[in-house]
Amino acid sequence: MEKLSIRIKVADREYGIKTLPDEEIFLREAGKLIREQIQKYRDLGVKDTQDILAMIALDCLVARLKGDEQTRRLQKMVFDKMTQLDQTITPTLSA
Structure with a gap:
């Protein structure tokens, strides 16, 4: 694929x-979300772009970690139910 x-x-x-x-839409959406987050932090009074980007990076990783934990809990719940x-x-079946 080109x-x-x-x-x-x-x-x-x-x-x-x-x-x-097939990844273009995700990149464009990510760019849009970053711009929205930048505006949110600017509205809160944060002026320095590097500070804003650092906060956005932290927000993204916290969300990722929370999502990973939720996925682990769901997988464990499914595994336990299957067991x-x-x-x-x-x-x-043995009878």
């Missing part, structure tokens, strides 16, 4: 990125 050349604006700079066509069902069904 890569596309796109430009994404982050803070005060534009970046040229080569991406697969319970297996323990219920196996004796019936």
